[in-house]
Amino acid sequence: MNTSLVTLLEDSLLLLKPTLTLGISEFDLIALLKRPPYSLFDEDALRDPLMLFQTHFLVFHALYKLQIKWRESGEGRLDIHTTKILLRGDIQPQNIPPQNKDATQAQTHLAGLDPLASYYLNLDNLKGTSEADVAALLDDFWRQMAGQKLGVPNTKDRDKACDVLKLDKQDILTLNSLKAHYRKALLxxxxxxxGNVEEAQQVIQAYRVLLSSLKRV
Known part of the structure; x- marks a missing residue:
């Protein structure tokens, strides 16, 4: 893990505090961080599921650290969500107990029982997440979005997904070929x-359908 990138990301978000007080989506925030004068992420930052997850994790890691910093100082409450990141008005400072003066212990103390804060504050969760893990997380995400367990995709859905990703319906599908076509189509x-959001969503949906189908072969 490049610790200098993490530090630069935290410093950049501090400079973007006025933007956070107005509210911004994660996608727009990453877009800002990709452009000068920050230039913290390159064009590959959202290239594929693994790179996207890594970028997302680093941004949320820095945001949760700022959430603690601003909560402790009473500067405000930082609400963190993919659709909107918003720094709300002043709150009362929260003191760290004397026994928790160590930075890591302080983070744990202020994170409290928030499982998301605990997850994103631990960089080991980033280091230990593989491409296969991300694929599984995406699959679980789409299951939840659907509100039900997904069955085996029917032939019509599978054929449509193949058309979107420019896959030959007669070819034997492998995970590597699926990923390659998905990345190419998403780019x-x-x-x-x-491109536009609707087309990107169609590509992601097609990937989900074929990934689900592949797991059941």
Missing amino acids: KVHPDRG
């Missing part, structure tokens, strides 16, 4: 590359 339609 073409990603909003950062001149």
Whole structure:
């Protein structure tokens, strides 16, 4: 893990405090951090599920550290969500007990019972997450979004997904070929590359359908 990147990210977010008080989505925040004068992420930051997860994790890690810092000083309450990150008005400072003066212990203390804060504050959770883990997380995410357990995709859905990802329906699908076509298709339609959100969502949906199908072969 590049600790200097983590430090630069925290410093940059401090400079963006006025933006956070107005509220901003995670996607727009990352877009800001990709551009000068910050230039913390390159064009590969959202290239594929693993890179996207790593970028997301680092941003949320820094945000949760700031949440603690601002909560402790009474500067405000930082609400953190993918759709909106917002620094709310002043709150009363929260003192760290004397026995928790160590930085890591202080983070643990102020994170309290918030499982998301505990997760993102622990960089080991980033280091230990593989591409396969991210694929599983995405699959679980889509299951929850659907509000039900996904069955085996029907032929019509699978054929449509193959068309979106430019896959030959007659070919034997492998995880590597699926990932390669997914990345290529997403790059073409990603909003950062001149595409639009609707097309990107269709590519992600197609990937989910075929990934679900592949896991059941």
